[in-house]
Amino acid sequence: MTALLDLPAAQNQSAPADRLRTTMAAVRVMFTWLGSRKTLTQEQKSQAADTFGAERAYLSAGKKLLDTSHPAFKAVTAVRHRVIAYWKGVSLPYPESGIRLIRQDDIGAFTVQLTSLKAELDDAVIKLDERYDELRSAARRRLGSLYNAGDYPATLRGWFDVTYDFPSVEPPEYLRQLSPQLYQQEAARVAARFDEAVELAEQAFTEELAKLVSHLTERLGGAEDGKPKVFRDSVVENLREFFERFRHLNIRSNEQLDELVGQAQRVVRGVEPQQLRDNQALRQQVASQLSGVQSVLDGLLVDRPRRNILRRSK
Structure with a gap:
């Protein structure tokens, strides 16, 4: 696992929804x-x-x-x-x-x-x-x-x-005294919402990474009029910005997604846009490696509805 994914042991032990909530x-x-x-x-x-x-x-x-x-x-x-x-x-x-x-x-x-x-x-x-x-x-x-x-x-x-x-999304404390039963119902509702928030975060990260990887792979592969496709520096920069945002906001709820982000980051680490324009071998190597990441991401997106149903049934 890359440094991007390292976490203190105590944080790894807590449930993602609880971590999100606290x-x-x-x-x-x-x-x-x-x-x-x-x-x-x-x-x-x-x-x-x-x-x-x-x-x-x-x-x-x-x-x-x-x-x-x-x-x-x-x-x-x-x-x-x-x-x-x-x-x-x-x-x-x-x-x-x-x-x-x-x-x-x-x-x-x-x-x-x-x-x-x-x-x-x-x-x-x-x-x-x-x-x-x-x-x-x-x-x-x-x-x-x-x-x-x-x-x-x-x-x-x-x-x-x-x-x-900054609105409160926690159950109102006054309910604890007025109606303990209603308080427990509200607490369960809030807990369920944070479980759903974890799923929404995973989905958002997965979809964004898949879109960025797909776009870069498409630009690096193939040709237009016999010449390599043109791409802007932002195609690479946007991916790097995603890595930083993922590192900052990720709650480590999905090890497979963490590993895919790490793989994609390793592929483009140290690679500058101009190098990809000048070096055809590097261009093909990066496109090939990102294609592997993209195929797994596509599988995650297709399989997501089923995995969500299984998670909720637990």
């Missing part, structure tokens, strides 16, 4: 976001239906309020994408909508980063608000009679925001 915290990210589309009124739907000879009840129609392709609007949206990417990149899935699990010792860094991204969002919204009159004028021209000034707030400030919190 070392992670729930984190939720929420957005306030002005909708850029709006459903047509019933009267407008009737007019549209008449145009096509359709029944209004069978027609769904809406209008676009603002040009979301405008650079100022895209800058605001880009910050949102970065927030989501960062949140997902430092956390594991949890079987409750809107909640993920973050390492408790990462909370400080998470708070600093979200505060910084929120400041970037606020700045982007200010710049967007400076172009708001221009965007509304364009909407008035493009929407014609569908334009309604009442659809637009006076300013865009305050209509785009990001917040976060």
Whole structure:
């Protein structure tokens, strides 16, 4: 086993779900976001239906309020994408909508980063608000009679925001005294959710590794117009970033997955993208070795539903 997979003996002895439960915290990210589309009124739907000879009840129609392709609007949206990417990149899935699990010792860094991204969002919204009159004028021209000034707030400030919190996912302590039986039911429900969180983490890691390995293998193998396929440096860099994230977040619940990650890491260790472009023998060697990893990963993905059923039946 590689150093990537080494763990203290005490940590290896604890159950993955318990380890997840004691070392992670729930984190939720929420957005306030002005909708850029709006459903047509019933009267407008009737007019549209008449145009096509359709029944209004069978027609769904809406209008676009603002040009979301405008650079100022895209800058605001880009910050949102970065927030989501960062949140997902430092956390594991949890079987409750809107909640993920973050390492408790990462909370400080998470708070600093979200505060910084929120400041970037606020700045982007200010710049967007400076172009708001221009965007509304364009909407008035493009929407014609569908334009309604009442659809637009006076300013865009305050209509785009990001917040976060760390909600408790443990059974409420007060239930222990009020109803021990209900407390035990809640405790069992929470335990089951962390069991499921372990499965979700395994699945997410397996699917991401399979996608990255498959993409790199496809780029390294074969040819286009008689020449080796072109690939970006990011194809290799993304795989290395995965190794780091896996090392940081993995709860060591699946030895086979751990070994596959270790194998893939050993294949590309010390290999630079330019070497793969310049050295055909190295290119073929890496592609061949990664193909072996990919075949096992594909088997894990195909077999996963059956293995999950067997795990739950225990």
